[in-house]
Amino acid sequence: MDTTTSFPARERFTYFLNQVQVILDKADGFENPGLLIYQQNIRTPFFMLEALTRLYKKISDKKIFAKLNASFKEIEDSLGAVDYYDGFYKDLSTKKNVPESVTTYLNDQKEAMVAKLNVCLEDNNWIGKNQKRIRKIFKNLDKVSWLPEKQDVIEVKKIYGNFISSLTEKFKNNEILFTSIENDVHEFRRELRWLSIYPQAFRGLFQLKASTEMPEVLKKYLTPEIISSPYNIMPDGAALPDHIFLDAANFYAISWVINELGKIKDNGLRIIIIEEALTKLLNIKPQPAEELAYSICGETQMHIPELLDSAKNITTPFFQENVLDNLVC
DSSP: OOOOOOHHHHHHHHHHHHHHHHHHHHHOOSSHHHHHHHTTTTTTHHHHHHHHHHHTTTTTHHHHHHHHHHHHHHHHHHHHHHHHHHHOOOOHHHHHOOOOOHHHHHHHHHHHHHHHHHHHHHTTTTTTTOHHHHHHHHHHHHHHOOOOOOHHHHHHHHHHHHHHHHHHHHHHHTTTOOOOOIIIIIHHHHHHHHHHHHHHHTTTEEEEEESSOGGGGGGOOOOOHHTGGGGGGGOTTTTOOOEEEEEEEHHHHHOOOOOOOHHHHHHHHHHHHHHHHHHHHHHHOOOHHHHHHHHOTTTTOOOOHHHHHHHHHHHHHHHHHHTTTTOOO
């Protein structure tokens, strides 16, 4: 575990790497370490580390941070694959119309993803006799020429703004199209979600600032659920001399859209995962498997084209209301 006191930028990595180390230590010698670290929610600190490297590879040593980003993303993706099957296994196990063979398939796939995660952890020295991955990461961080704190804040704000501009440009250029749940809704939501993950990863650097005059169009986004969400409470930054301020109402609007797109994504993926199971179990083609999946889910299940329209209907006004353009104060 690293306790080095240095630049605030490096300390952000230390904070989350120490969290990862604590969980990995719990898994040391455990028969199924991948399952244990998944259950300990290790995915959250990996998300934060991935967020930090996504940004710092554009500010500092690109080679170091690109490699670290790939390393963190590999584990986060593996954990995501476990969560995908486990989440739908738990969800569909409670549905009376879902055949037991389908839920058994999902549980088997979850276990297969855990087995792959175990191999990934072992092969990359996160666990096992040669557990040295985190030590190597700290050594790489020691090689970085960290910027002075004030300059670091300037660069972080600039790159965060660039990420925002990239999304708005995609919309203006008609590059955000909803023709697929997995490739479009899921991917756009993930890109938008990074804008809310970065503030959490930067440990108090980002703070919300209440609007003096809130546009009427934003009020629909400010539901009690969104305002009270722990994802929308910034880490304490009182000890930091400088901050990056985000307009609270616009930040809440982003959170609302992420939340709603998440519901749409899960609704669509439910059909897709049942279709996957049926094609494997019954050896049938995707089209009849999809139709059978709809019948299993019942009349209340929205069809994928309807879900894609809903995603478009949420996203279009969101961009037209200039939420992202007005986010950074």
